[in-house]
Amino acid sequence: MCTYNTVTTELNGSAKGPSSKWFHVDHATVYYDHPVHAMAGHALNIDIADPSAGPGQRVALELTAESARALVQATEDALAAVPPEIIAAG
């Protein structure tokens, strides 16, 4: 099915995308729907993008639900291992 539901969030960081070049990213779109490439009926899709630079300026992920949860957990674990003062210092 097409779920239509889409979650967006603002970001501040960089990504390596088209032509292997780094670019600033400020926007992410997250949705569970049909993937383009992953061999699954549905996937958790993440587009990390700089919309101001055009539709092609994005890094796209298509993950199984299990993989997406593992990525969330790994992200949380990595952040939890960092002393708060280091995160605060940026």
Add this chain to the structure above:
Amino acid sequence: MTARTVTIGSRDGTDIEAYLATADGAGRRGGVVVIHHMPGYDRSTKEITRRFAELGYDAICPNLYWRQAPGAEPSDAAAAVRAQGGVDDSQLLDDVAGAAAYLRSQEWNNGKVGVIGYCSGGRQSVLAACHLDLDAAVDCYGALVVGTPPPESNRPNLVTDLPSLGSPLLGLFGNEDRSPTPALVDELDQRLNDLGKPHEFHRYDGAGHGFFSPDRPSYSVSAANDGWERIEAFYGTHLS
């Protein structure tokens, strides 16, 4: 068959890109508007468009994402449009109306134009048939035609549009689909019966959503083959 990219006028006056495939030879023939699925104006949808030309129709697929993402790679365009909230129903109707008018302007068009859509396009095919001058509509497993949209959806169902359905409807559904579920297909069937709207539904055991997509794991050879035969017969009846 000849296939090429063209520019067509949407009903609202905007020029948009479209993929046109025309049958060879002289002789009056019908036209088909192909509505691409949410993943975009992609290779598989263009293959579908060419197949209709091989079947003897002139077929066109408007790029529904042209306004927001002109020239973008199809998956990039789909992502960009999704991030902007998707294509609203009024724009969809403008683009399908423009595509249908383009087909009717072709030298060999017999005045008849059908529409077909897959997945999100299935709903849009029904929507178009409720509001535009079309001669036949095909809904391939479109969700949110009936039933309660999820809270996060910005798409209404089409229950209040169905009394305006102006053409025969062919519906093709998988019995393993979760949206629309078999119960929702039953509901649509009943509503159309109650309204006296001509329709023909075929439902396939062992097939889920997206069974026509040969490049996806959801592809079902038996359902897709039978579905194509049903489409050919349906358009043969209503677009001749």
